[in-house]
Amino acid sequence: MELVKKVLQGDEGSAARLISMIEEGLDEGYEAVSLIFPYTGKAHVIGVTGGPGAGKSTLINRLAASYGRQGEKVGVIAVDPTSAKSDGAFLGDRVRMKDAERVKGIFIRSMAHRGFPGGIAKATLGAAYVLEGLGKKVIFVESVGAGQTEMQVSTICDSVITVLTPDYGDEIQLMKAGLIEIGDIVVMNKMDRTGAAEAAEDIALHLAGRKDNDWQIPVLTIQANKGEGIEKLIATLDLHRRHMRDDAQGKFVRKERMKRLVLALFKEEAWGTLLNEVRAKEGFAGIMGKLQNREIDPYRAVRMILKLALPKKERKTARRSKRA
């Protein structure tokens, strides 16, 4: 494919176009990904997650500039949310990446999540492959920033940084499932604020002794807007990268994450197909009507729709495979 050839030769415009094709779900786009895939798997893909305003873009700005100064070719995919009301999106992460933009050879792409769950977009992984095909050796993925449920970012990244600020909450927040479980490295940003050192220590204590697959999650304090703590963070990222490449447990984690991602992508595709099919079926409107008239409850409506969507035989297979 001509477009793929151009991407592999380093043509930015072709890479940008290809990412759009993947976003739009065009078959051509997916075919191109298959052709690029053999050239991928060597870049260090670094996820950055954390709540809104924690400093994710600002941190990527600093990290990308630092890697760039070391001569690394850097790519960035910055995901922001799609409006559930209008389907539109305001993508504003570039505003904070002006230092990174000055680095030679950097490629930054904003991306709306378009309803995909887990903090990234369906096309984010494909875009990461395209950027690696383009020659990028370090690729940042900035998650949407919704917080606790952004598990999916870890499935496409080698290393994930969780960005917290001193006002993250208290130990109760850390005990909840989510945020702190996603990351491989925790950074406490805005270390100039009061309570930052104490907050970092609390988190370190909370994580102490909870080694996950041979990796002890480190807690670093930084001030992203001033560039403080960045060099140490890069050293820690290198350490984690080696862990994921060389350590048996690290390799295992990588494989497990890949599996989880494919299941999530499958769920997304299957859901779209199934929904279109069942909507067109006779009986669907009737179920919805009964539901709206409160003749049946929502759970019953779901079971009825499922029956309509998957005829009996296939449904049995589906159940069995779930148990397996």
Place this chain on the structure above:
Amino acid sequence: MGTQKKIKVLIAKPGLDGHDRGAKVVSLALKDAGMEVIYSGLHRTIDQIVNIAIQEDVDVIGLSIMTGAHIPITQRLFQKIREKGIGNKTVFVGGVIPSRDIPKLKEMGVSGVFPGGTPLAETIKFLQSTMLKR
């Protein structure tokens, strides 16, 4: 697999002008109309704006200019667009634009000019119908 063609717009602030309320209001209106809007932030050079437009693969570039330098800025933009071979982008201009300059801008290749006070619906409708024609 499902296909989806969204209108992607870059809203850019070129040059020294530090006022971006207008650019933000337009950005939000386009977002609410279902478009994907990338905002450049302040003080961008034309080289940067064209570079962003390439990497983001946008359909539309919207310039917000309030400095009075809309003629040379737009000229420079089209020069760079031709240089980089991305002549397929639709360009519109907003901000403080005297009506006597509108024909000049259109002659350069600007598809729409929307000075301050233009109803947002007009800009939205313009972009939607331009994209439909493509």
